[in-house]
Amino acid sequence: MATSWENLTSQVKTCKKCRLWKGAKHTVFGEGPRDARVMLVGQNPGEEEDKTGRPFVGRAGKFLNKILEENKIEREKLFITNIVKHKTPGNRKLKNDEIAACLPYFLEQIKMIKPKIIVLMGETARKTPRKRGIVYLETYHPAAAMRSGKMRKKFRDDFRSLKKLMIKI
Numbered sequence: 001m002a003t004s005w006e007n008l009t010s011q012v013k014t015c016k017k018c019r020l021w022k023g024a025k026h027t028v029f030g031e032g033p034r035d036a037r038v039m040l041v042g043q044n045p046g047e048e049e050d051k052t053g054r055p056f057v058g059r060a061g062k063f064l065n066k067i068l069e070e071n072k073i074e075r076e077k078l079f080i081t082n083i084v085k086h087k088t089p090g091n092r093k094l095k096n097d098e099i100a101a102c103l104p105y106f107l108e109q110i111k112m113i114k115p116k117i118i119v120l121m122g123e124t125a126r127k128t129p130r131k132r133g134i135v136y137l138e139t140y141h142p143a144a145a146m147r148s149g150k151m152r153k154k155f156r157d158d159f160r161s162l163k164k165l166m167i168k169i
């Protein structure tokens, strides 16, 4: 368990609990205010995120930014992260042991940030355990939503609901 934010950041940065660190340039810890009211959670970084060390900066990230802007949600006010903090080789599917190894870091981030709302984007994020006192919104992963009309519509609607919820709580 981490004792402070700095400690958690450095634990994640130097993590070798699974094999993924070997093929990654950067660890993508996540970004945003330490006291964000809303957390957005994806699966794991892709190529662009690995290059820059920042979450959701590739194609899916650009689509996500567009949906946020449409709803006048400021990205800078959200804490954006992933369940797994490293990319996979060739963007392959995550293995269960990789998810299990990294999940405690996400749970620690929740404990320290204490968000009011968590948006779980995609199946990997949707499978994570829930904490009492937090409102969870489940939606598609932006990479899936940008490819299909039906999913795109639902994704848009979900972010509209997020905006309404942010005004309320």
Ligand code: URA
Pocket: 042, 043, 044, 045, 046, 049, 054, 055, 056, 057, 058, 060, 061, 082, 143
């Ligand atoms: N897909 C994710 O799940 N997370 C990112 O940061 C980028 C793409």
